[in-house]
Amino acid sequence: MENRLSPVLAFAFFGLLCYNLADATLAKFGTAANMEEAMDEVVYRGVRLAEDDLTFIGKIATDLPIIADLSRADVLLCCPASRQQVKIVAHARPHSIQPLYAESLREQRFSQNDAPWIFRAMAGAERHSLRGMAGQIVVMRDLLPVRREPSQVIGVLAIESGLLAYERHRRRNSAFRWAIRQLQQMALRGELEDTECLTPFGEHDGVIFVDSSRRIQYTSGIATSLYRRLGYLDSLIEHKVSVLDPADVDLVEETMRTGRCLERETDRRGLTWIQKAIPIRSTSDRGWPGLWQRLTRASGGESHVVGVLVAIHDATEARRTEQELRVKATMIQEIHHRVKNNLQVIASLLRMQARRVREAEGKLILEESINRILSVAVVHEFLSQNETHNINIREVTQRIVSQIAQGIMDPSKRISLKVTGPSVYLPAHQATICALAINELVQNALEHAFEHKAAGRISVSLGDDGERISVSVRDDGEGLPEGFDLMRDGSLGLRIVQALVQDDLRGTFELRGNEGVEAVAIFPKST
Numbered sequence: 001m002e003n004r005l006s007p008v009l010a011f012a013f014f015g016l017l018c019y020n021l022a023d024a025t026l027a028k029f030g031t032a033a034n035m036e037e038a039m040d041e042v043v044y045r046g047v048r049l050a051e052d053d054l055t056f057i058g059k060i061a062t063d064l065p066i067i068a069d070l071s072r073a074d075v076l077l078c079c080p081a082s083r084q085q086v087k088i089v090a091h092a093r094p095h096s097i098q099p100l101y102a103e104s105l106r107e108q109r110f111s112q113n114d115a116p117w118i119f120r121a122m123a124g125a126e127r128h129s130l131r132g133m134a135g136q137i138v139v140m141r142d143l144l145p146v147r148r149e150p151s152q153v154i155g156v157l158a159i160e161s162g163l164l165a166y167e168r169h170r171r172r173n174s175a176f177r178w179a180i181r182q183l184q185q186m187a188l189r190g191e192l193e194d195t196e197c198l199t200p201f202g203e204h205d206g207v208i209f210v211d212s213s214r215r216i217q218y219t220s221g222i223a224t225s226l227y228r229r230l231g232y233l234d235s236l237i238e239h240k241v242s243v244l245d246p247a248d249v250d251l252v253e254e255t256m257r258t259g260r261c262l263e264r265e266t267d268r269r270g271l272t273w274i275q276k277a278i279p280i281r282s283t284s285d286r287g288w289p290g291l292w293q294r295l296t297r298a299s300g301g302e303s304h305v306v307g308v309l310v311a312i313h314d315a316t317e318a319r320r321t322e323q324e325l326r327v328k329a330t331m332i333q334e335i336h337h338r339v340k341n342n343l344q345v346i347a348s349l350l351r352m353q354a355r356r357v358r359e360a361e362g363k364l365i366l367e368e369s370i371n372r373i374l375s376v377a378v379v380h381e382f383l384s385q386n387e388t389h390n391i392n393i394r395e396v397t398q399r400i401v402s403q404i405a406q407g408i409m410d411p412s413k414r415i416s417l418k419v420t421g422p423s424v425y426l427p428a429h430q431a432t433i434c435a436l437a438i439n440e441l442v443q444n445a446l447e448h449a450f451e452h453k454a455a456g457r458i459s460v461s462l463g464d465d466g467e468r469i470s471v472s473v474r475d476d477g478e479g480l481p482e483g484f485d486l487m488r489d490g491s492l493g494l495r496i497v498q499a500l501v502q503d504d505l506r507g508t509f510e511l512r513g514n515e516g517v518e519a520v521a522i523f524p525k526s527t
Contacts, residue, residue: 049079053154056190057089060146060157063192064092066261066278069201070309071180072097072169073161076105077146078118079154085109086118086156095200100134100160121145121156131163140166146188157188175217179209179309182282191281191303193260198276199313206312209280210252212305214241226312230268248310251277255308265315272316280307337384343377368443368493375400375439379432391431393424393469397460400439409446414455417442421462424469430526433504434471440493441473441519448491449477449517464525468507471521480513497521 049057061077068075074093081087091106093099112119117130121143129142139160146155161169169177186192201207206223210216216236219227227236227244236243241252247266255262255277262277281303347370354366378399382391401417409415426434438460450456456476463470486494494511497519501509507523 049154053148056148057146057155059190060155060187061090063187063195064090066192066195066198066201066276067159067184067187068092068094069096070183070207070278070311071159071161072165073142073159074100076158076160078110078122078156078158080122081109085111086115086122089155096203096205097161097165100137100139100162117141117143118156118158121158122153124151124153134160138163144184144188157184159184173209173218175211176207176209176220179218179280179307182280182306183278183309186281186303189303192278195261195278198261198263198278199274201276201311202313204314208236208310208312209307210241210310211307212256214252215239216241217307223312226273226314229271248275251275251310252308255279256305259305270316271314272319274313274315276311276313278309278311279305280309282306333384336380340377340380340384343373343380347373347377364447371400371404371439371443372436374403375435376432378403379428379435382431383428389428390425391428393426393431393434394419394421394462395423396431396435397438397462400435401442401460404439404442404446412454413450415446415450416457418457418459419462420459422464424462424464426469427526430505430523433500434469437497437500437505437521438471438473440497441471444491444493444497444519445473445475445477445517447493449475451478453477466525468522468524472518474516474518476516479515480511480517484511484513486511494519 057077057079064075064077072094074091076088077090078086079089087109088105088107091101091104093101093104110118117132121128122145124145125143127142127144129140132139132141139162142159144157144159145153146157148154169180183192204222206226207218207220208216208223209218216239219236224236230245232244242249245266245268247264247268251262251264256279259279259281261279263274264277265272265274267273283303350366350370350373354363354370357363357366378396379391382396383389398419401419405417442458442460445458449458458473458475461470461472461474463472486498490498498509501507501521501523505521505523507521509519509521512518512520
């Protein structure tokens, strides 16, 4: 005679267990009024959590992202906020499926009327599932009380998924569903280690489950496809993990031995895989349970590693794209470097020419042209050193001011140059135009503000209000002549700045005379 339960006896035994469980629940709480009183007592006791409890809640919150990804559900961690309210202290939204909620529910509070199911779980009810609504969406809620001691509930873990996702999960391999259930219980016991080192589990990632005997009990459809690309054409179910690549074996063995989450990137016959290994612990004596254990919930005291969930992400295309982008970025940086060098060569040739010019006006024109070229060269120098296309215009301004001070400043006059304001980052095109404008404004101030003064100050101020950039060049020189008109009386440099700001930067430019002159350019950030 075979040593197993007949379907009829199994069903009868299961019914008896359900009856006894219901009877035990009634014996514990008694009437509905007594249950409300018990809930009230537990919530009230839990308002001021001990420091150890807060640390424990924080540990669970850290582990929620991988739970949400593998459970394909939103996971909410709720704790008492007052005698009448609970608060969501953590909300993990899955990467493996469209989240139920468009935004995080963290810090939201609920009363017993808003979420009676949370209060029931807070009152010490065992894990249970129920159907509810999230807006217009039908959801299934799996509620797990968070306990520090058998009689002390300090929170509730709510695993919420859409009805379709819930039904799909119900139809998955029983070994996988059991492993996910154990994973959730591990989080409640604070047994997950090093989850912060794991990258998210995505919608297109595969997963396999290996039990304590090193047999593969489950492979997802995506995992099956990934291994077929490596030549494993037959089903992997019930095969030893040793039939796979040695890297897979090493990953499983190390996870079994250490009981910690691991993540590794490996090359597989031209493919780049990122694998996450998560140990599965259980209090069951035999690990992945048989029928009798599933019916009786037979369990021991201490948990031990009974299997490993291995998530597989094919990063081949992403790594190839990253490599292509690195090559392109290197080429672009080299181009900017060569442009900078060529501009400096041109500036050097003009400087040689300026030394041969005897007229002061001609020499000044050449010096101004040299500084214009060098101001553009500064931008290309920053671009050649930076992989991004955003330039810190404050650093560029500082370099331009230093070049002008060494180039055209009259050594007989004591004029100080200063740059103030925050770091302002602009894309390459705007940074180039802005550099030219600042160069012209500083040169103009040096040339016209101190003709009859032996000392003075020029300051360049930058501003960024989030939407607009402001550049102000102020001097304490002789001020604007009476009746000054920019279009009629302005120098070539000022007219160049006006054209650059209005036409290229789509901004405004004006001169203000107040104990000297202030030139102000305001333009929108490039989108």
